[in-house]
Amino acid sequence: MVTCKEPLCHYGKEATVAVIAAFLPTNYNPLPVLVSPTCKNEMAAEAVCLIQTILDCLSSHPDGENCFGPIWCFLTDGDSTRRQACYTLFMCKELTSNNVNGLFEVLSRLPGLNLFTGSHNVTIDSDPKHLIKRKLSLSHLRQIHPSNHVPGHATLICSPQGNIINNVTINCKILTL
Known part of the structure; x- marks a missing residue:
């Protein structure tokens, strides 16, 4: 059947x-x-x-x-x-x-x-902006998420925590200036 x-x-x-x-x-x-x-x-x-x-x-x-x-x-x-x-x-x-x-x-x-x-x-x-977002997110993710669960690539760039590169926080607020 x-x-x-x-x-x-x-x-x-x-x-x-x-x-x-x-x-x-x-x-x-x-x-x-x-x-x-x-x-x-x-x-x-x-x-x-x-x-x-x-x-x-x-x-x-x-x-x-x-x-x-x-x-x-x-x-x-x-x-x-x-x-x-x-x-x-x-x-x-x-x-x-x-x-x-x-x-x-x-x-x-x-x-x-x-x-x-x-x-x-x-x-x-x-698209270059997606490459940059992924690069920024992955470099920061390795520092703050040692577990297997990692938020999406663009999650941190859009959050208040952002990504820290050379002691500079890059987040959505900075990117919209």
């Missing part, structure tokens, strides 16, 4: 937003291509499918790469599910000197730079 489960409706409490923008100092106008509610229960495999669908659409649609050029870099925020999905998509092949578009010649001169990319040489990056 087959049992049917009742359908389950998830309510989005945040949104996933995907935009495309040119790497230009002028006329930088990000164009939203996706706004999707999220309940934060998505798995990395679902995020991989979503990101790959966006890339495939931009590649094949007449108003995609034809208008905006090829995708060079995919940036993500601090969400761990998206970071895992991006690792799957954009850390699968290492650039070599055989690279036909000259990307290796440019990037290989930068010591310590990650030379792994995804298909079509798309690189991955994280």
Whole structure:
């Protein structure tokens, strides 16, 4: 006997937003291509499918790469599910000197730079403010939480305790000055 489960409706409490923008100092106008509610229960495999669908659409649609050029870099925020999905998509092949578009010649001169990319040489990056928040939080968390339970990365930066770096407290009050 087959049992049917009742359908389950998830309510989005945040949104996933995907935009495309040119790497230009002028006329930088990000164009939203996706706004999707999220309940934060998505798995990395679902995020991989979503990101790959966006890339495939931009590649094949007449108003995609034809208008905006090829995708060079995919940036993500601090969400761990998206970071895992991006690792799957954009850390699968290492650039070599055989690279036909000259990307290796440019990037290989930068010591310590990650030379792994995804298909079509798309690189991955994280939004700098999320990197800074994570770095600040992790450095302080190791000092005040020796147990296994550690608050989220942005929790301390938003709290009155903040993070202490070189005897300076960095918290939400300081960041809003």
